Amino acid sequence: MAWSLQSDRPLYAQLVGQLQRMIVTGVYPAGSRLPSVRELAAEAAVNPNTMQRALVKLEEDGLIFTQRTSGRYVTEEQEKIMETKKEMAEQLIFQFMEDMSYLGYTKEQTMTMINRTEEKSK
Numbered sequence: 001m002a003w004s005l006q007s008d009r010p011l012y013a014q015l016v017g018q019l020q021r022m023i024v025t026g027v028y029p030a031g032s033r034l035p036s037v038r039e040l041a042a043e044a045a046v047n048p049n050t051m052q053r054a055l056v057k058l059e060e061d062g063l064i065f066t067q068r069t070s071g072r073y074v075t076e077e078q079e080k081i082m083e084t085k086k087e088m089a090e091q092l093i094f095q096f097m098e099d100m101s102y103l104g105y106t107k108e109q110t111m112t113m114i115n116r117t118e119e120k121s122k
Helices: 011-024 037-044 048-060 078-102 107-120
Strands: 064-067 071-074
Touching: 011 048, 011 078, 037 048, 048 064, 078 107
Parallel strands: none
Antiparallel strands: 064 071
């Protein structure tokens, strides 16, 4: 998966989001070993310290854990992964609804547009 980083948000926060996405979509499945900090930093073209900061945040959130001599691993707790996936989906929906509101659409108009678009795609 390609790393997509922009300058509008702190890099570590973007890295956290992208690593979360990689975990919830199965790029890094439950129980799998993550590449080293240096490997991930090189892949994302960021400073290893920035990647380290992102990994610490994921560890604090319970999505990954460290085994002292063998590296970092994705949690095997499916509930935690699904909770993260749900939170990410809710944030996307919230942002979409907020953007539609800025465009002047009501919730009802937005839902109608979603339903029409879904029907067209069938």
